[in-house]
Amino acid sequence: MADPVLRLSGIRKSYQSGDSELEVLHGIDLTLQRGEFAALIGPSGSGKSTLLNLIGLLDRPSGGHLFIDGDETSTxxxxxxxxxxxxxxxxxxxHHLLIPAFTALENVMMPLLVDRGRPDAAMRERAAALLAGVGLADRANHPASKLSGGQQQRVAIARALAMRPALLLADEPTGNLDTHTADDIFALLREVNQREGTSFLIVTHDPRLAARCDRIVELVDGSIVSDRPHAETPG
Known part of the structure:
Protein backbone atom coordinates (compact mmCIF):
# COMPACT_ATOMS: atom_id res chain seq x y z
CA MET A 1 0.00 0.00 0.00
CA ALA A 2 1.33 3.45 -0.92
CA ASP A 3 2.31 5.88 1.79
CA PRO A 4 -0.33 8.49 2.64
CA VAL A 5 0.30 11.96 1.25
CA LEU A 6 0.32 13.38 4.77
CA ARG A 7 0.79 11.85 8.19
CA LEU A 8 1.06 13.72 11.47
CA SER A 9 1.91 11.86 14.67
CA GLY A 10 1.81 13.66 18.03
CA ILE A 11 2.46 17.08 16.48
CA ARG A 12 2.93 19.85 19.04
CA LYS A 13 3.75 23.51 18.59
CA SER A 14 4.83 25.90 21.33
CA TYR A 15 5.85 29.55 21.36
CA GLN A 16 7.89 31.41 23.93
CA SER A 17 5.78 33.96 25.82
CA GLY A 18 7.97 35.94 28.21
CA ASP A 19 9.45 33.50 30.69
CA SER A 20 6.93 30.78 29.90
CA GLU A 21 6.11 28.58 26.97
CA LEU A 22 2.66 28.58 25.36
CA GLU A 23 1.61 25.39 23.60
CA VAL A 24 -0.94 26.02 20.82
CA LEU A 25 -1.11 22.55 19.25
CA HIS A 26 -1.45 19.57 21.56
CA GLY A 27 -0.44 16.26 20.02
CA ILE A 28 -2.15 16.31 16.62
CA ASP A 29 -2.61 12.97 14.83
CA LEU A 30 -3.85 13.23 11.25
CA THR A 31 -3.51 11.20 8.06
CA LEU A 32 -4.55 12.29 4.57
CA GLN A 33 -4.68 9.66 1.85
CA ARG A 34 -4.06 10.25 -1.85
CA GLY A 35 -6.98 11.91 -3.56
CA GLU A 36 -8.77 12.92 -0.36
CA PHE A 37 -10.67 16.21 -0.31
CA ALA A 38 -10.87 17.36 3.30
CA ALA A 39 -11.94 20.51 5.13
CA LEU A 40 -10.24 21.87 8.25
CA ILE A 41 -12.66 23.90 10.35
CA GLY A 42 -12.67 25.51 13.79
CA PRO A 43 -13.16 28.86 15.53
CA SER A 44 -10.66 31.72 15.23
CA GLY A 45 -7.67 31.07 17.45
CA SER A 46 -8.11 27.30 17.37
CA GLY A 47 -4.71 26.73 15.70
CA LYS A 48 -5.80 26.15 12.09
CA SER A 49 -3.28 28.55 10.56
CA THR A 50 -0.50 27.25 12.81
CA LEU A 51 -1.28 23.68 11.76
CA LEU A 52 -1.44 24.62 8.08
CA ASN A 53 1.96 26.36 8.34
CA LEU A 54 3.47 23.19 9.81
CA ILE A 55 1.92 20.94 7.17
CA GLY A 56 3.11 23.32 4.47
CA LEU A 57 6.65 23.17 5.91
CA LEU A 58 6.64 26.93 6.48
CA ASP A 59 7.38 26.30 10.16
CA ARG A 60 8.65 23.37 12.19
CA PRO A 61 6.80 21.57 15.00
CA SER A 62 8.07 21.60 18.57
CA GLY A 63 7.44 17.87 18.87
CA GLY A 64 6.05 14.88 17.01
CA HIS A 65 6.59 13.59 13.49
CA LEU A 66 5.37 14.98 10.15
CA PHE A 67 5.58 12.88 6.98
CA ILE A 68 5.02 14.18 3.44
CA ASP A 69 4.76 11.44 0.81
CA GLY A 70 6.44 9.07 3.26
CA ASP A 71 9.39 11.38 4.00
CA GLU A 72 9.94 12.27 7.65
CA THR A 73 10.56 16.01 7.64
CA SER A 74 11.92 16.65 11.14
CA THR A 75 15.44 15.50 10.23
CA HIS A 95 -5.12 36.64 -0.96
CA HIS A 96 -3.91 35.28 -4.30
CA LEU A 97 -0.38 36.79 -3.97
CA LEU A 98 0.09 37.15 -7.72
CA ILE A 99 2.70 39.53 -9.14
CA PRO A 100 0.45 42.31 -10.51
CA ALA A 101 2.68 43.41 -13.41
CA PHE A 102 3.27 39.83 -14.62
CA THR A 103 0.85 38.19 -17.02
CA ALA A 104 -1.32 35.28 -15.96
CA LEU A 105 1.01 32.95 -17.87
CA GLU A 106 4.13 34.37 -16.21
CA ASN A 107 2.58 34.02 -12.74
CA VAL A 108 1.75 30.36 -13.36
CA MET A 109 5.29 29.75 -14.63
CA MET A 110 6.92 31.10 -11.45
CA PRO A 111 7.17 27.82 -9.46
CA LEU A 112 8.65 26.10 -12.52
CA LEU A 113 11.11 28.94 -13.01
CA VAL A 114 12.20 28.80 -9.38
CA ASP A 115 12.72 25.04 -9.66
CA ARG A 116 14.49 24.98 -13.04
CA GLY A 117 16.25 28.34 -13.18
CA ARG A 118 15.36 29.50 -16.70
CA PRO A 119 12.20 29.55 -18.84
CA ASP A 120 11.76 27.12 -21.70
CA ALA A 121 9.05 26.02 -24.13
CA ALA A 122 7.93 23.08 -21.99
CA MET A 123 7.41 25.44 -19.05
CA ARG A 124 5.25 27.76 -21.14
CA GLU A 125 3.24 24.83 -22.47
CA ARG A 126 2.60 23.55 -18.95
CA ALA A 127 1.46 26.99 -17.77
CA ALA A 128 -0.77 27.48 -20.82
CA ALA A 129 -2.38 24.06 -20.29
CA LEU A 130 -3.05 24.87 -16.63
CA LEU A 131 -4.65 28.19 -17.52
CA ALA A 132 -6.85 26.41 -20.06
CA GLY A 133 -7.78 23.93 -17.34
CA VAL A 134 -9.07 26.74 -15.10
CA GLY A 135 -10.92 28.41 -17.97
CA LEU A 136 -8.50 31.26 -18.61
CA ALA A 137 -6.82 30.36 -21.90
CA ASP A 138 -7.97 33.69 -23.33
CA ARG A 139 -6.45 35.63 -20.43
CA ALA A 140 -2.94 34.14 -20.55
CA ASN A 141 -1.27 37.36 -21.68
CA HIS A 142 -3.29 39.74 -19.50
CA PRO A 143 -1.48 41.33 -16.53
CA ALA A 144 -2.74 39.93 -13.24
CA SER A 145 -3.74 43.45 -12.18
CA LYS A 146 -6.29 43.54 -15.03
CA LEU A 147 -8.10 40.37 -13.97
CA SER A 148 -11.16 40.13 -11.74
CA GLY A 149 -10.89 38.69 -8.23
CA GLY A 150 -12.28 35.35 -9.36
CA GLN A 151 -9.94 35.22 -12.34
CA GLN A 152 -6.95 36.04 -10.13
CA GLN A 153 -7.85 33.18 -7.80
CA ARG A 154 -8.10 30.85 -10.80
CA VAL A 155 -4.58 31.90 -11.82
CA ALA A 156 -3.43 31.21 -8.26
CA ILE A 157 -4.92 27.71 -8.45
CA ALA A 158 -3.16 27.07 -11.77
CA ARG A 159 0.10 28.30 -10.25
CA ALA A 160 -0.34 25.98 -7.26
CA LEU A 161 -0.63 23.02 -9.64
CA ALA A 162 2.42 23.90 -11.75
CA MET A 163 4.73 21.39 -10.04
CA ARG A 164 2.10 18.62 -9.95
CA PRO A 165 2.04 18.59 -6.13
CA ALA A 166 0.77 15.57 -4.23
CA LEU A 167 -0.91 17.87 -1.68
CA LEU A 168 -2.64 21.20 -2.13
CA LEU A 169 -3.28 23.39 0.92
CA ALA A 170 -5.97 26.06 0.57
CA ASP A 171 -6.37 28.67 3.32
CA GLU A 172 -9.78 30.37 2.99
CA PRO A 173 -9.46 30.27 -0.82
CA THR A 174 -12.90 31.84 -1.33
CA GLY A 175 -12.83 34.27 1.59
CA ASN A 176 -12.57 37.42 -0.54
CA LEU A 177 -15.13 36.38 -3.15
CA ASP A 178 -18.88 36.80 -3.53
CA THR A 179 -21.04 33.70 -3.05
CA HIS A 180 -21.47 32.89 -6.74
CA THR A 181 -17.74 33.25 -7.52
CA ALA A 182 -16.85 31.33 -4.36
CA ASP A 183 -19.05 28.43 -5.50
CA ASP A 184 -17.35 28.47 -8.92
CA ILE A 185 -13.86 28.42 -7.37
CA PHE A 186 -14.81 25.61 -5.01
CA ALA A 187 -16.23 23.59 -7.90
CA LEU A 188 -12.94 24.12 -9.73
CA LEU A 189 -10.95 22.80 -6.75
CA ARG A 190 -13.14 19.71 -6.67
CA GLU A 191 -12.69 19.22 -10.42
CA VAL A 192 -8.90 19.41 -10.04
CA ASN A 193 -9.08 16.91 -7.18
CA GLN A 194 -11.03 14.43 -9.28
CA ARG A 195 -9.09 14.99 -12.51
CA GLU A 196 -5.54 15.07 -11.11
CA GLY A 197 -5.96 12.93 -7.98
CA THR A 198 -4.40 15.75 -5.93
CA SER A 199 -5.09 15.61 -2.19
CA PHE A 200 -6.68 18.76 -0.74
CA LEU A 201 -6.82 20.19 2.77
CA ILE A 202 -9.01 23.29 2.77
CA VAL A 203 -9.35 25.70 5.69
CA THR A 204 -12.74 27.37 5.54
CA HIS A 205 -15.15 29.24 7.81
CA ASP A 206 -17.98 28.62 5.33
CA PRO A 207 -20.12 25.67 6.52
CA ARG A 208 -21.66 25.38 3.04
CA LEU A 209 -18.28 24.71 1.49
CA ALA A 210 -17.11 22.41 4.29
CA ALA A 211 -20.27 20.33 3.80
CA ARG A 212 -19.22 19.71 0.18
CA CYS A 213 -15.93 18.09 1.21
CA ASP A 214 -15.53 14.33 1.67
CA ARG A 215 -14.22 14.74 5.20
CA ILE A 216 -14.39 17.41 7.90
CA VAL A 217 -11.63 17.77 10.52
CA GLU A 218 -12.53 20.11 13.38
CA LEU A 219 -9.85 21.81 15.47
CA VAL A 220 -10.70 23.47 18.80
CA ASP A 221 -8.16 24.92 21.24
CA GLY A 222 -5.26 23.20 19.51
CA SER A 223 -6.76 19.70 19.49
CA ILE A 224 -8.75 17.72 16.93
CA VAL A 225 -12.21 17.23 18.46
CA SER A 226 -13.89 15.68 15.42
CA ASP A 227 -12.75 13.92 12.26
CA ARG A 228 -15.62 12.58 10.23
CA PRO A 229 -16.53 11.70 6.68
CA HIS A 230 -19.29 13.78 5.21
CA ALA A 231 -22.17 11.88 3.67
CA GLU A 232 -23.26 14.52 1.19
CA THR A 233 -22.38 13.84 -2.43
CA PRO A 234 -19.92 16.51 -3.58
CA GLY A 235 -21.29 18.98 -6.07
Missing amino acids: LAEGEITRLRGQRIGFVFQ
Missing part, protein backbone atom coordinates in the same frame (compact mmCIF):
# COMPACT_ATOMS: atom_id res chain seq x y z
CA LEU A 76 15.66 17.36 6.92
CA ALA A 77 17.99 20.33 6.45
CA GLU A 78 16.50 23.68 5.40
CA GLY A 79 17.48 23.19 1.76
CA GLU A 80 15.78 19.80 1.67
CA ILE A 81 12.67 21.28 3.32
CA THR A 82 12.55 24.04 0.69
CA ARG A 83 12.89 21.53 -2.13
CA LEU A 84 10.23 19.21 -0.70
CA ARG A 85 7.82 22.11 -0.18
CA GLY A 86 8.37 23.44 -3.69
CA GLN A 87 7.96 20.10 -5.43
CA ARG A 88 5.23 18.31 -3.50
CA ILE A 89 3.02 20.97 -1.88
CA GLY A 90 0.85 23.57 -3.56
CA PHE A 91 -0.65 26.60 -1.81
CA VAL A 92 -3.77 28.67 -2.46
CA PHE A 93 -4.43 31.54 -0.07
CA GLN A 94 -7.30 33.93 0.57
